Amino acid sequence: MKTIIHTILFAVVLVLFVSCDTVEPIEGTVNNEYREKYRPQIHFSAKRNWINDPNGLVYFDGEYHLFYQHNPLGAEWGNMSWGHAISTDLMHWKQLNVALMPDHLGDIFSGCAVIDKNNTAGFGKDAMVAIYTSAGKVQSQSIAYSTDKGRTFTKYSANPVLANPGIADFRDPKVFWHNESNQWIMSLATNQTITFYGSSNLKSWTRLSEFGNGIGSHGGVWECPDLFPLSTENGKKWVLLVSNSGAPNGGTGTQYFIGKFDGTYFTAEDAPYPLWLDYGKDNYAGVTWDNIPENDGRRLHIGWMNNWQYANNIPVFNIAPKGARGSMTLVRELKLEMHPEGYFLLKNKVVSEIESIANDWKTIVDEAFTSKTVALNLNNKKAYQLQLIGKTSDSETLSLKLSNSKNEFCSITIDARKLIFKRSDSGIVNFANAFSDHSESPVFGITNPVKLDIYVDQSSVEIFVNDGAASLTNLVFPSSLYDVLTVESNNSHVNTKFRTFNSIWE
Ligand code: FRU
Numbered sequence: 001m002k003t004i005i006h007t008i009l010f011a012v013v014l015v016l017f018v019s020c021d022t023v024e025p026i027e028g029t030v031n032n033e034y035r036e037k038y039r040p041q042i043h044f045s046a047k048r049n050w051i052n053d054p055n056g057l058v059y060f061d062g063e064y065h066l067f068y069q070h071n072p073l074g075a076e077w078g079n080m081s082w083g084h085a086i087s088t089d090l091m092h093w094k095q096l097n098v099a100l101m102p103d104h105l106g107d108i109f110s111g112c113a114v115i116d117k118n119n120t121a122g123f124g125k126d127a128m129v130a131i132y133t134s135a136g137k138v139q140s141q142s143i144a145y146s147t148d149k150g151r152t153f154t155k156y157s158a159n160p161v162l163a164n165p166g167i168a169d170f171r172d173p174k175v176f177w178h179n180e181s182n183q184w185i186m187s188l189a190t191n192q193t194i195t196f197y198g199s200s201n202l203k204s205w206t207r208l209s210e211f212g213n214g215i216g217s218h219g220g221v222w223e224c225p226d227l228f229p230l231s232t233e234n235g236k237k238w239v240l241l242v243s244n245s246g247a248p249n250g251g252t253g254t255q256y257f258i259g260k261f262d263g264t265y266f267t268a269e270d271a272p273y274p275l276w277l278d279y280g281k282d283n284y285a286g287v288t289w290d291n292i293p294e295n296d297g298r299r300l301h302i303g304w305m306n307n308w309q310y311a312n313n314i315p316v317f318n319i320a321p322k323g324a325r326g327s328m329t330l331v332r333e334l335k336l337e338m339h340p341e342g343y344f345l346l347k348n349k350v351v352s353e354i355e356s357i358a359n360d361w362k363t364i365v366d367e368a369f370t371s372k373t374v375a376l377n378l379n380n381k382k383a384y385q386l387q388l389i390g391k392t393s394d395s396e397t398l399s400l401k402l403s404n405s406k407n408e409f410c411s412i413t414i415d416a417r418k419l420i421f422k423r424s425d426s427g428i429v430n431f432a433n434a435f436s437d438h439s440e441s442p443v444f445g446i447t448n449p450v451k452l453d454i455y456v457d458q459s460s461v462e463i464f465v466n467d468g469a470a471s472l473t474n475l476v477f478p479s480s481l482y483d484v485l486t487v488e489s490n491n492s493h494v495n496t497k498f499r500t501f502n503s504i505w506e
Helices: 002-023 352-357
Strands: 049-060 063-071 081-087 094-100 107-116 127-135 139-146 170-178 183-190 193-199 206-211 222-232 235-245 252-261 266-268 284-288 300-304 332-338 344-350 362-375 384-390 398-403 409-414 418-422 439-442 450-457 460-465 470-475 484-500
Touching: 049 081, 049 127, 049 284, 049 300, 063 094, 063 107, 063 300, 081 107, 094 127, 107 139, 127 170, 139 170, 170 222, 183 222, 193 222, 206 266, 222 252, 222 284, 222 332, 235 266, 235 284, 235 332, 252 284, 252 344, 344 460, 384 398, 398 450, 409 450, 409 460, 418 460, 418 470, 439 470
Parallel strands: 049 107, 107 170
Antiparallel strands: 049 063, 063 081, 081 094, 107 127, 127 139, 170 183, 183 193, 193 206, 222 235, 235 252, 252 266, 284 300, 300 332, 332 344, 362 484, 384 450, 384 484, 398 409, 398 484, 409 418, 418 439, 450 460, 460 470
């Protein structure tokens, strides 16, 4: 009874809140929404309130769905629900109504969505089925379905479909159809391992196997797994993503394993684990889209651009009276490439759809020098990309500084071994000690020439080395966009191009 009252109260508060929101004009007027200080201009963020993990990533009928962990009532973590946005091009997002709200089984934690093409669950052919964690007194897995392209969901009446077997951290189901074994496979985070379950109908699940003891990073609970195949020059390989604390630069990050999956067991190949998808501080809980059409065939990934070390304290995008807190990374394509030392490296690169918002390239430096400072002509745009091609070696370093007129800056230094990103003077940093930490990434021996692609938005810098052999995603909160670039080299030739992006909210 208490839980039913809780659910009704939550729904009433939400309805009141959302309706107040639409009648009371907010400061800055509706036209200024998505234009506020710090508001990402080329990344998804919710109109207002808190977001964390991407959930329910699925493509269906021309639309990419991005559900996400959302507090519809405030800018801190709580009241966990699934927010919802859709896109037809992975760049421009349209926010829809909240898709799933807490109920008598608890909050709605992270999970996934699949398209049930053969109606295995009996909710209808091509039903969109969300599989998520019900987080109440214990964590269990539940499902809900939609037959109107994800616009409304009905929770299954016999939830949960996978009860808690006595494991405290039992969450974040990610499901796909495995043709070879003719069943749905669920990867589930279970304390500090991943447990795999199988099902013929999404409603009853059998435990298959467990992976993770004694391998990889165990700096904290394992969360948000994702298991998927990628093709390589050595045939098909399986990748297992696992988010957890113990990230190389502090706090939370996403590690990966490469190996085989036979319908029951995942086995990892030898590699120098832990390996990390992104060595910046702010790419967490990322997973990939299901049901991408075969003629596209890409494995598309998006992460939450934040770190649990300080997630609840980062500045809000400044809408009064309530802020919006949190954003997603750019969408990236994942690929496997053989590392010179004989293991597969998971590369991630911004999707080609970025071209649709890009303005023309301009070459701003193309010569040998020791130090050069260039003003970036932003032309009123609030996001841009820099591409540098240069040379590094054991004795040669390439350094870059991005700064603004307030003398706020971040810096990037790369040599033959590592890339270092510093943000201790990048703008507002004092909301958490750990925010000032620098981040460091191996460059995996591929540095001559070295190509850096750097995407700068109002509150983030995403760096890709040699088409994503290494990537670093970091938040920054400068009082105005960095518009001055300083490059230092050992008098070697550096080619630097620059282009602005149109806002995705235009
Ligand atoms: C990861 C996570 C998940 C959980 C969700 C709750 O960031 O902790 O494990 O489902 O966030 O919001």
